[in-house]
Amino acid sequence: MSLKYQVVPVTSFSQNCSIVWCDETMDGIVVDPGGDVEQLSSVIKANGINITQLVLTHGHLDHVGGTQSLSVLLGGVNIIGPHKDDNFWLQGLAEQSQMFGFPPTQAFEPTKWLNDGDTIHFGKECLNVYHTPGHTPGHVVLFSEPAKLAFVGDVLFNGSVGRTDFPKGDFDTLIRSIKTKLWPLGNDVRFVPGHGPESTFGYERASNPFVADEL
Template sequence: MQVFIIPVTPFQQNCSLIVCDRTKEAAVVDPGGDIEQILAQIKQAGATVTQILLTHGHLDHAAGAPELASALGDVPIIGPHIDDTFWLDSLTEQSARFGFGHAKAFAPTVWLNDNDTVQVGDYTLSVILCPGHTPGHVVFYSADLKLAWVGDVLFKDSIGRTDFPRGNHADLIHSIKNKLLPLGDDVQFIPGHGPTSTFGRERVHNPYLIG
């Protein structure tokens, strides 16, 4: 599998293009904006995007999904969990508040649940419900690649904010310690912002997880 990280929006959110080497089928994870930049990477990779995957409903992760889906021939938008409905419903308000221009509220083609799977070419991604940053936040995990797309749950040396509506710090820590870290110290993760890391490194060095 090829993975291309494409920083988008003024928040430099890590949108990802995931491409199956054999089939060239691909998915885009969290297209918050800068659609032309994402389309350029898709073209350069020679990929055929069959779906858009969303970890959660915040503006910088989800706002560009409808425009990108349309540009790609109305591919389905998959995720997040239905508990993030209120975030997707408020995208217009979010965009006005943060000066992102106009973003339309939408509902995904499919809501995801814990233990669902998503197929990208030859690769199966497991869906892990990880509430805390938002109530309907999901993580996509490839056991074959030992790689996870964690959105805003976990960062190198930090964790997701929980001061937004329906955020919950205890839920976030539980999600990290009981759902993500047990996947293995050697699992690399792509966060919503900033550099990649591994669960093992964060288990030992992340100040929010020690103790």
């Protein structure tokens, strides 16, 4: 199995930015570069990874705040995702950064929006894209079938689920996304959430008070 990843917590929100790569070719991606761009750059260099694209799960500032700076630093690599329904979040980044006391962040549009069923390729690896609205309307999740590994942004956490009290968030939609898009991928799937420790879908199905099967 050639998929490798390293989680680097960034910003004052300790957002889990994931550097993901194929260890046969050393081509890779960065998922949710929310900030601390110099730190991310040094991890990328230390591992000898050739980053081919930056991938966003959703449009919240702590997940996208460092995207444009990192793209420039890496020679202008493409920015992919999220789903276009999160465009209003990306267009409101200047206001978000002011509100949360982050460095000023300008609005941008990605090179390409992602849709349900899309795939992201780097080296010999492939991640499948699932549109999982609820936390935000354009949220996506990335899944490696061979590695049984998912990068789920703020949809699901160890012991909790994403907030739905933001504009265009919806609790029922979020729970439906988790149960219809994530659970079918398998109980043995390990996931990297946007914040906090990793877990597995099976563990959350057994114990997470928001989405456990008994409820």
